[in-house]
Amino acid sequence: MKSRLYPVMILILVFLIGISILAGEHPKISKHNDGLHSSPIIHNKSVAQIQCMENAAYERNGALANLQERTVSQSVQVQMKDTKQSLGARTLLPTPVWIIGTYDKEGKSNMMTAAWVGICCSQPPCVTISLREATYTYSNIMERKAFTVNIPSEGFAKEASYFGSVSGRDVDKLAITGLTPVRSELVDAPYLKEFPLIVECEVIYTYKVGLHTMFIGEIKDVKADASILGENGYPDAKKLHSIIFSPGSAEFYKTGEFLGKLSELRKKIQE
C-alpha cells in the first residue's frame, strides 16, 4: 500500500516545485478587503501571460509537468475567469436625460429629449449631444448653431418622454405640454421656464460619428431655480431630482440617495 503512494507523493512534490517556480515570477497576491471576496487574487498577470509561463514550466519539467500545468491552469483560471454574460455590441449604459431646446428657421421653439449626451470639456466648458440627421432638432441646430440643455426634475418625466417620442415637424410640443419657452439672451435658442436647471450653448464643433452627429456646445451660462441650489450655490442633486434613462428596457429612474462627498469616500481606501 505504502509503495503505491510514492508516485502520488512525487506528483505532489513536482506540483509544489512548479508552484514555487510560478511564484518566482512575482505575481502580486493580495486579499480582497471588503469581506465579500475572500479568495486570493492575482494582480497584473493576464491569463495569456500565465499560460505562457505555464508552457515554459511544461517544457522544463516534461511529461510529469503536464498534470501540474493542467492543475495550475485550472486553479488560476477559476480565479481569473469572469462569469459575465455577453450582451453584444449595444448602447446599454444608464445615461442622463436632457431636453434640447432649439428654434427652427421660422423661430418656432422646439424641445427634444436626448440621452446620447454628456459633458465633454472643462475649458472651455462644453457639452456634447448626438443627434440623427433625420431629427428636427438636427436641422434647427445646423441653422442656428445654438441649443439649450434643459434638465427635467422627476415631476416632468411624462413631458421628457413625450418630447422624445414625436417630432417638432409634426406637432407643436410646447403648445401641447403647456410649457413655456424663454428666449435665451446669450444664444439663439429657447429654454424651458418650468425646468429647474438649464444650460445655454453655442455650437463650436460638429463631428459625424456613424448614424449620429455630435454637436459640441460651448456653455455660455448655466441658470437654475433658487429652489434647487445648495448652500454652496451649486445645484444640489437632493433638490434637483433629475432623471436617469436606462436604455434597452427604455425606462426612467429617479436620482436616489446621497452616497457621499468624493473627498470623504476616497479616504475609505487605505493606501
Add this chain to the structure above:
Amino acid sequence: MKSRLYPVMILILVFLIGISILAGEHPKISKHNDGLHSSPIIHNKSVAQIQCMENAAYERNGALANLQERTVSQSVQVQMKDTKQSLGARTLLPTPVWIIGTYDKEGKSNMMTAAWVGICCSQPPCVTISLREATYTYSNIMERKAFTVNIPSEGFAKEASYFGSVSGRDVDKLAITGLTPVRSELVDAPYLKEFPLIVECEVIYTYKVGLHTMFIGEIKDVKADASILGENGYPDAKKLHSIIFSPGSAEFYKTGEFLGKLSELRKKIQE
C-alpha cells in the same frame, strides 16, 4: 366729479385698443394644465418680439400709449420673466460615473474614474470619454487605442472616488483596492471582474476640444453579471444600482426609484 373720470376712461379705452392690436398678432395663449401654474402663458413670442410690437404700438398711439406700453410690458414680462439665477459658464450637470480601464506600455492595468462621458452613437454603437492630456489613461489610450468602461454599483463608491483621485503613474490602484483586472478578449484593455456591467471599446476617433480630448470608442461588446439582468435580458437599473456624479459639490448619488417606462409615460400627455 364725473368730468374728472373722462381722462381715466380714455386711458382705459386706449389701453384696451392696444391690447386688441397686440392680440391681432396671434399670440397663442394656453393654460398650464398641471394645476401648479395657473396663470395664462404666451407661447412662441419672445420678450424681444413682444417689446418690438410694443414699440410699434407706442409709435402709433403717441404719448398716451406710453402708459399702455408700460402696463402691457409689465404684465407680459411678469408672465415671461424667468427667476432663474445665473451660475456662470460651468459644467454643472449630473453625469454618470464610469471607470475607464486601460493598459500602459508595460501592460500594467490602470483604472481611472471619468464623468465627462456619454453614449454618442447607435450605429456603430459608440461612447465618448473626455480626458486631459496630463492623465495616465490618456497616454495609455493613445498607446493602445482601446479602453473599457466599467460601471460601479453603489457598493463601489469608495473605489470609484479613489480611482479618480490618484494617478496610475504614482500608485498601483488595483493592488491597493484589491480589485481584479481581466484581460478583454476583444480589445487591448482590462476590465474589472467585480463590477457588474462593463463595455469593451476600440478607439475609432480622437477629437481635441480645449483642455480635454474626446476619445470615441466603438463598443465591441457589453458584458454583465447575470444578477443585474432583467427578464428581458437587458441590464435592469433596479438591480445595477449605478452611481450619479453631481459636479460643483463633487458628490455621488444612488440611482433611485423606477419612474416608468417611456412607452407608458408619454401616453399621459394628451395631444
